[in-house]
Amino acid sequence: MINLLDLNKENLASVIDDKPYRAAQIFNWVFGKGLRDIEKMSNIPRKIRHDISHRAYIGYPEVAQIKRSSDNTEKIAYALEDGNIIESVLIPEKDHWSICVSSQAGCAMGCTFCCTARLGFTRNLSLGEIISQVLFPVHTYPERNFRNVVFMGMGEPLLNYENVVKAISIITDPDGPRISKRRITVSTCGILEMMPFLWKDTGAGLAVSLNATTQAQRSAIMPITRKYPLTGLIDALRAYQLPNRRRITIEYVLLGGFNDSREDARRLIGLLHGLKVKVNIIPLNPWPGCPFNAPDEKTVLAFEERLKDSPVAVMLRKEKGNDISAACGQLAGGTLNVDKKAC
Ligand code: SF4
Numbered sequence: 220m221i222n223l224l225d226l227n228k229e230n231l232a233s234v235i236d237d238k239p240y241r242a243a244q245i246f247n248w249v250f251g252k253g254l255r256d257i258e259k260m261s262n263i264p265r266k267i268r269h270d271i272s273h274r275a276y277i278g279y280p281e282v283a284q285i286k287r288s289s290d291n292t293e294k295i296a297y298a299l300e301d302g303n304i305i306e307s308v309l310i311p312e313k314d315h316w317s318i319c320v321s322s323q324a325g326c327a328m329g330c331t332f333c334c335t336a337r338l339g340f341t342r343n344l345s346l347g348e349i350i351s352q353v354l355f356p357v358h359t360y361p362e363r364n365f366r367n368v369v370f371m372g373m374g375e376p377l378l379n380y381e382n383v384v385k386a387i388s389i390i391t392d393p394d395g396p397r398i399s400k401r402r403i404t405v406s407t408c409g410i411l412e413m414m415p416f417l418w419k420d421t422g423a424g425l426a427v428s429l430n431a432t433t434q435a436q437r438s439a440i441m442p443i444t445r446k447y448p449l450t451g452l453i454d455a456l457r458a459y460q461l462p463n464r465r466r467i468t469i470e471y472v473l474l475g476g477f478n479d480s481r482e483d484a485r486r487l488i489g490l491l492h493g494l495k496v497k498v499n500i501i502p503l504n505p506w507p508g509c510p511f512n513a514p515d516e517k518t519v520l521a522f523e524e525r526l527k528d529s530p531v532a533v534m535l536r537k538e539k540g541n542d543i544s545a546a547c548g549q550l551a552g553g554t555l556n557v558d559k560k561a562c
Contacts, residue, residue, distance in 0.1 A: 221275040223249050223257075224347030224354075227385045228392060234275065237267060243394055249277055250350070250395035253358025279351045280305075292540030294550075295355070299324065299348060303341055306550045307352040307372050309363075310539050316360075317367035320352040321550065322383055323374025328408050329442045332430070332474055334506040335373045335550050343379040349386040357396045368398055370405040371426070373550045377410035377417070387421040404468065408443050409452045418461060426468035426499075427456065431478055432486035440474070449490075456494050466532070469498045473519055475512035484525035497532035504541050 223245070226234060232242035244262055248254040257272045280297040283304060287293050293309040308319040326333070327340035352372075357365050368390055370376040376383045387403055389395045400422035407414065408428045417425055429452075431437035437444040444452075456467055469491065473479045491498070500523055503513050514522075519535065526533035 222278040222345075222347045223275050224277060224279070224350055225345055227346070227388055228394075235267075235271065241267065245271070246392070247394040250354065250389050250392065251397070253354050255279065278347065279355060280348055282355065288540040288542050290539050294540060295352075297348075297352065299344075305344065305348070305352075305373055308540060308550070309356050309360075309365075311363075312367075315364040315366035316356075317369060318353055318356055318365055319369050319372050320349060320386075321372035321374055322349060322370055322376040322379045326374045327378070328375050330408065330428070330430075331440045332472055332503060332509065332511050334509070337508075338373075340374075343382065344374070346382045346385050346389075349379075349382055350389050353386075353390055353396060353398075365396075366398065367402045367404070369403070369426075375408055375410065376405050377407045377413040380413050380416075384420050387423050391422075406468075406470065408441055409447055409455075410443075411447045411451055411455050414455055414459065418459070424465065424468065425459065425461075426470055427452070428470045428472070429487075430470070430472050430474075432483055432490055436478060440477075453490060453494075456496065461495060465495070467494070467496045469496045470501060471498055472501045472503055473514045473522060474503050475514040475518070477511060479514045479518050479522055481521070481525065484522050488526065488529040488531055491531050497534060498526060499534050499536050500526070501536045502538065504538055 221234060223231070228242065228246050231246055232239065235242045235245055245260060248260045254260065255277045257275070257277065258268055260268055280299050282295060283298040284296040285293055291311045294306055295309065296304050296306050298304055303324040305321045305324055307321055310317040310319065321344065323343050324341035325338035326335045329336050353368055370383060383405065390398050390403065391400050403423040404426050405417060405423050406426040406428060414425065417423065430440060434444065434449045437449050459467060461467070471487065500519065502519050503511055505511060505513050523533060523535045
């Protein structure tokens with residue numbers, strides 16, 4: 220049996236062996252309206268519905284747990300068919316919501332400040348497992364005006380490239396959830412061989428998790444730096460092709476006493492000189508067993524001020540969902556012991 224959530228528009232057309240507009244109609248039912256029952260596709264002839272039902276189904280992961288933070292951020296744990304648990308986060312903004320989705324069960328990258336890394340890597344998520352993290356909230360809470368999707372949850376999205384690209388094509392399709400390409404951001408620790416394709420293949424924004432300013436410092440917290448040295452990453456950012464007004468986001472997790480000094484800020488400004496980037500400063504949210512401390516508030520503000528005094532655009536990210544371990548770097552669904560509950 221085929222899960223229709225695992226098919227993009229093109230794949231759907233080859234499975235639905237009928238007139239071309241039929242696949243678009245079915246696509247709209249599944250992704251645009253969030254329908255879960257093929258028999259309820261009212262503009263599809265009964266015989267075709269019947270035929271599809273014998274070959275395919277619409278299969279969402281189970282919602283295992285929803286936790287709500289005091290700031291209304293929600294963390295959703297999904298139980299996958301093979302027993303893995305993944306998490307995504309719904310983040311309330313002023314007049315809309317954002318969805319932070321996972322692309323892998325666990326992660327192989329081993330960043331020492333990140334809770335997901337402790338799980339190790341299990342597997343890439345299927346297209347259906349990625350897209351359902353968007354479809355479930357969009358169709359369950361239509362009043363929330365979901366406008367942004369960020370691939371910043373569990374896993375390294377560029378190592379599940381094909382499914383991430385297909386997911387973005389569905390999320391942005393006029394017959395699907397219709398979220399603007401400009402509102403989608405893919406975050407990477409710096410998989411250099413895949414980075415150049417992202418903009419061309421998706422039109423989505425790129426965020427790079429930098430977090431350090433020297434080779435030795437970055438290698439100590441992000442093992443990927445041993446494969447792709449910091450100089451190569453900066454060269455790749457310089458070569459990254461973007462339209463004029465777009466910028467790459469640089470994520471800089473501030474680790475207390477490790478990368479938050481005046482000297483770190485000075486080096487960061489120098490490293491990013493001349494690049495089309497904006498820096499997101501993210502004060503660490505320590506999780507139990509985390510080897511780093513949160514930076515103190517005075518240090519965070521001083522770091523921000525130093526960047527503000529330079530040509531580098533900077534934003535201090537206000538952390539949300541900290542009390543439910545939904546903040547950046549805190550997702551570790553594989554370790555949850557949760558009661559399962561159907562969506
Ligand atoms: S920060 Fe991102 S790339 Fe690094 S271990 Fe965590 S999920 Fe993986």
